[in-house]
Amino acid sequence: xxxxxxxxxxxxxxxLEWRSKDAINSMLFFALLVxxxxxxxxxxxxxxxxxxxxxxxxxxxxxxxxxxxxxxWAREVRNAVLDAYRVSPAPPNSLFLAKAIGNxxxxxxxxxxxxxxxxxxYNLRALGAAYLLxxxxxxxxWALVVNGTFFAAMxxxxxxxxxxxxxxxxxxxxxxxxxxVSATSAILTGEYSPKFWIVLLVAYDVVFTTGCLxxxxxxxxxx
Amino acid sequence: MKRAxxxxxxxxxxxxxxxxxxALVVAPTEQTMGEVQxxxxxxxxxxxxxxxxxxxxxxxxxxxxxxxNTKADIIALVTAEVGVVFCTVVLVTGxxxxxxxxxxxxxxxxxxxxxxxxxxxYVSYLMLRRFSTSGQTxxxxxxxSVFGALDVPLVYFxxxxxxxxxxxxxxxxxxxxxxxxxxxxxxNWAAFLCLAFMISWSRYRLERLRxxxxxxxxxxxxxxxxxxx
Numbered sequence: 001x002x003x004x005x006x007x008x009x010x011x012x013x014x015x016l017e018w019r020s021k022d023a024i025n026s027m028l029f030f031a032l033l034v035x036x037x038x039x040x041x042x043x044x045x046x047x048x049x050x051x052x053x054x055x056x057x058x059x060x061x062x063x064x065x066x067x068x069x070x071x072x073w074a075r076e077v078r079n080a081v082l083d084a085y086r087v088s089p090a091p092p093n094s095l096f097l098a099k100a101i102g103n104x105x106x107x108x109x110x111x112x113x114x115x116x117x118x119x120x121x122y123n124l125r126a127l128g129a130a131y132l133l134x135x136x137x138x139x140x141x142w143a144l145v146v147n148g149t150f151f152a153a154m155x156x157x158x159x160x161x162x163x164x165x166x167x168x169x170x171x172x173x174x175x176x177x178x179x180x181v182s183a184t185s186a187i188l189t190g191e192y193s194p195k196f197w198i199v200l201l202v203a204y205d206v207v208f209t210t211g212c213l214x215x216x217x218x219x220x221x222x223x
Numbered sequence: 224m225k226r227a228x229x230x231x232x233x234x235x236x237x238x239x240x241x242x243x244x245x246a247l248v249v250a251p252t253e254q255t256m257g258e259v260q261x262x263x264x265x266x267x268x269x270x271x272x273x274x275x276x277x278x279x280x281x282x283x284x285x286x287x288x289x290x291x292n293t294k295a296d297i298i299a300l301v302t303a304e305v306g307v308v309f310c311t312v313v314l315v316t317g318x319x320x321x322x323x324x325x326x327x328x329x330x331x332x333x334x335x336x337x338x339x340x341x342x343x344x345y346v347s348y349l350m351l352r353r354f355s356t357s358g359q360t361x362x363x364x365x366x367x368s369v370f371g372a373l374d375v376p377l378v379y380f381x382x383x384x385x386x387x388x389x390x391x392x393x394x395x396x397x398x399x400x401x402x403x404x405x406x407x408x409x410x411n412w413a414a415f416l417c418l419a420f421m422i423s424w425s426r427y428r429l430e431r432l433r434x435x436x437x438x439x440x441x442x443x444x445x446x447x448x449x450x451x452x
Contacts, residue, residue: 158351
C-alpha cells in the first residue's frame with residue numbers, strides 16, 4: 001500500500017524542516033506562551049497542579065500541533081506540487097503516511113522539549129507509573145496528528161483554511177483528548193488506573209488511521 | 224408530488240395540535256416532578272427525531288461516497304441542517320427541565336455529553352459545507368460525516384467510563400411509564416417526525432432549485448458571446 005514514496009517524501013519534509021525550522025520554532029514558542037499564560041491564569045500549588053497538569057499539557061500540545069498541521073500542505077500547494085502528486089501513479093496513501101509521520105515527529109520533538117519546562121514550571125512529580133507517560137504521549141500524539149493531517153488536507157479546499165482546521169479537528173478529537181488527559185492525570189496522581197484510557201487511545205488510533213487511509217484518496221482527488 | 228405537500232402540511236399541523244393536547248391535557252401529571260415534566264414530550268421526541276436525521280445523514284453520505292449521487296448529497300445536507308435544529312431544541316429544553324428537577328442546568332453525564340458532542344460534530348459539518356469552495360464540498364462533507372459516525376462509539380465509551388453515575392433513562396430504564404404518557408410521547412414523536420420530514424422536504428426542493436439555477440447561470444455564461452454584455 002505504502003510503496004516507495006513514503007520515505008523520500010518524509011526525508012524531504014524533515015530536511016526542509018531541519019533547514020528552515022519554521023514549524024518547530026512556531027510550535028515551541030506557541031506552547032511556551034500557553035504554559036506561561038496558564039500558570040498566570042490558574043496560579044496552582046503543587047497538589048493542584050498535579051490534578052490539572054494533564055489537561056494543561058494536552059491543551060498546550062493540541063493548540064501547538066494545530067500550528068504545525070496548518071503548514072503541512074501549504075508547501076505542496078505552492079508551485080502546484082499537489083497537482084503533480086495527483087496525476088502521478090504514486091498511491092495517495094504513501095503521501096498521506098509521509099505527511100502524518102512527519103507531523104508526528106515534529107509534535108513528538110515539541111513534547112520532548114516542552115515536558116521538562118512543564119515539570120519545572122508546575123513542580124510536577126508522577127505518583128503513578130511514570131513509565132506509561134511516553135506510551136500515552138505516543139498514542140495521543142498519533143491520535144491528534146493522523147486526523148489533523150487528514151483534516152488539513154480537507155480544509156485546503158475551503159475559504160479561510162487556517163480557521164477551518166481546528167473547527168473540524170476539535171469535535172472529532174474529543175474522545176482522544178479526554179483519554180489523553182485522563183490517562184495523564186491518572187499517572188500523575190496515581191489515584192486510579194490509566195489502563196482503560198490507554199486501550200481507548202489504541203482503539204481511537206486504529207479506527208481513525210484506517211478511516212484516513214480509506215478516505216484520503218477521495219479527499220485528495222476531490223475535484 | 225407538489226399537490227401532496229400542502230396535504231401533508233395539514234396532516235402535520237393536525238398531528239402537532241393533537242400531540243400538544245395529549246401532552247398538556249390528557250397525559251397525567253407526574254407525581255414527583257409535577258407539571259414541568261410535560262416538557263419531556265417535546266424533549267424526547269426532538270431527541271429521537273434528531274438522532275434519526277443524523278442516521279439518515281450518515282447513510283446518505285455513504286451512498287454518496289459509493290455512488291456519487293447528487294440526490295444523496297442533498298439529502299445529507301438537508302438532514303444535517305434539520306437535525307442540528309432538532310438537536311438544538313433538545314439541548315435547550317434539557318436544561319429547562321433539569322433546573323427545577325435536578326437543581327442544576329447542566330451535568331456532564333453520558334447522554335447530555337453525547338448529544339452535545341454530536342451537535343458539535345454536525346455544526347462543524349455545516350461549517351465545512353459553508354466554507355468549502357464549490358464542487359468538492361459534497362465529497363469532503365461525506366468524508367466528515369463518516370468520521371463523525373466513527374467517533375460516536377468512542378465518545379460513548381469514553382464518557383461512559385468518565386461518568387459512570389448517570390441518571391436512569393425515563394423510557395426503557397426499568398421504571399414503568401403510564402400508558403397515557405407513552406401515548407402522548409409517541410403522538411408527539413410522530414408529529415415531530417412529520418414536521419422534520421416536511422421541513423426537510425421543502426428544504427430539499429429549495430436546494431435542488433438552487434443548484435438548477437446555478438447550473439443554468441453557468442451555462443448561460445458559457446453561451447454568451449464575449450464582449451457583449
